[in-house]
Amino acid sequence: MSSRALITGIVADEVLDSRGNPTVKVRVVLDDGTTGETIVPSGASTGEFEAVELRDGDAARYCGKGVLKAVSNVNNEIALALRGQDVLDQRQIDQRLIALDGTESKSRLGANAILGVSLACARAAAQSQRLALFQFLGGADSHVLPVPMFNVLNGGKHAADGPDVQEFKIVPLGAPTFREAYRYGAETYHALRGVLAEMGTSTNVGDEGGFVPQLKSNLAAMDALTRAIERAGYRPGEDIAIGLDPAASSFFTDGAYRLTRDRLSLSTQDMIGYWKSWVNAYPLVSLEDPLADSDWSGFATITRELGARVQIVGDDLFVTNRKFLKRGIEEGCCNSILIKLNQIGTVTETLDTAHMAMAAGYTCLVSHRSGETSDTSIADLAVALNCGQIKSGAPARGERVAKYNRLLEIENMLGAAAVFAGRHAFSNLRLST
Known part of the structure; x- marks a missing residue:
């Protein structure tokens, strides 16, 4: 060479x-x-x-x-x-x-x-x-296959007439390998289609391949998701957990969090209480952008109150930028960061932000965007970082599964050296089952 x-x-x-x-x-x-x-x-x-x-x-x-x-x-x-x-x-x-x-x-x-x-x-x-790209970016020790977070219910800006919450994700953290986690996700996705059909709602899909049901409340989506996990033959919280991306900035207006589906207008503290009730009722492991990106004090509060039980992920808050991450670390905001290449704009800046986060004890979740392509670079990035988590939409639509299929290739390439992150990806949490 x-x-x-x-x-x-x-x-x-x-x-x-x-x-x-x-x-x-x-x-x-x-x-x-x-x-x-x-x-x-x-x-x-x-x-x-x-x-x-x-x-x-x-x-x-x-x-x-x-x-x-x-x-x-x-x-x-x-x-x-x-x-x-x-x-x-x-x-x-x-x-x-x-x-x-x-x-x-x-x-x-x-x-x-x-x-x-x-x-x-x-x-x-x-x-x-x-x-391989993951080897060039991460070196010889790149060997950890990430837990996939499948966005199986779309809402917010990703789907008209859907829930207020932008993403409801299934997280197959109990699988033994990435290949099996992929299977768990696909089977649950198809089970969810059946559950939604029985509920008499749409099974059309949104930008990221997830279904867009017209449900009476946001909580109804959580119930449908739990039923789908069980119908697919898995144990909620043990085999498959749940992750959310509320993208709360999208429903924060005039100083209040306004949930159309639930007919609620909430203060920051009430919004935190809302999420706390969900953490108590469902096997949630990841909560991304649960508050607006201007609500730094709120993020510090929710991290103190829920950060031992659920991953509080900063996306719009940090925008993969070391400057904002540094502020978050200093102020105790979040215990996890979303990593998106195009939020910051270069490969090395992305890697630097992820490394800074992990050095501070934050977890990293590598992410796609809603407007995607057949490019699979983020799959390699997740393995290069050994960060253990990735989200790329539902196990459907070519631009989404291209990333997951690339991870299958990497798992095969690594052979016996491949390690699936599984529950270890959330080892900083007190996981309930």
Whole structure:
């Protein structure tokens, strides 16, 4: 394997994501003939301080969502700046991209342009060294297969007329291997379809492949989920637990949390009490963005009151940014962080944030976006980090299962060295069964 691999070309194009919206595809070519290619995802439920994806704003094309400006930035300014650079030095590549953009939010060149190049460079580097991406990013000790969190009920911004809670997830933490966890999830997903049909509600699916039932209350979704786990032949809390992503910023207006399905308007303390009642009643192991991303004191309170029993995950609160994570650590906000590459915009910044979180005793949950592609990089990222958790939607829709199928490949590749995280991924909690 060569100690250097130089970039000879970078080419971007405008393609579509899983919601039919434009996104950026990037291909990096090296002097040894190898290439690396990636397609950038896009979120619907986004944090206020996420890195900015650049959209054209031309109403005559794709309702203003075109990305030709970002594509042009890759094909011209970025390609010129990186030509001749050693792709094996990922940190140097990313630092050049950050400096070239010159803004804190990556808004000049676009986080979609920058991440496309950063990640395509990592893929090209791995190819040139004859390594899998997870091995290039994480090194020889990358061997832990993550527990998948399957979003089987969609709501919030991901599904019109669904529950207020954005994601209801099944978490097969009691499986012996990733392959078996995948099976547990798929079987429960199909059982849930039957449960919802018996309830007389829709079994149409939302952006992430989960069902979008029109139920009378948010709690009814939890009951349906528990019944589906049991119908599939599994034990709630023992074989399969439950995770939630309320994405509470989406229903926080005028100083109150407004749950349409439950006809409730709640203060922060009342909202915490609401979640506490769910933790008491159901086998919940993960609660992501249970409060609005501006409610730092509320996050500190809910972490104190529930953090020993359930994973309090900061997504919109932290946006995969070390600056906000540092504040969270100092103020006791959350005990877990969601990791999304396109929230921060480069590979090394993503890795740095995850490592900072784990060093502080936080768990890490690697995540997809609602606007996804066939790109499987996050599967490799989860194994590279040995973080033990990933969410990529339901066990349905090609752009979702591509990530899970990639994890099957990695498990096979690792063979006897593969370790499934299982319940150990939540070892910092007092799990109830």
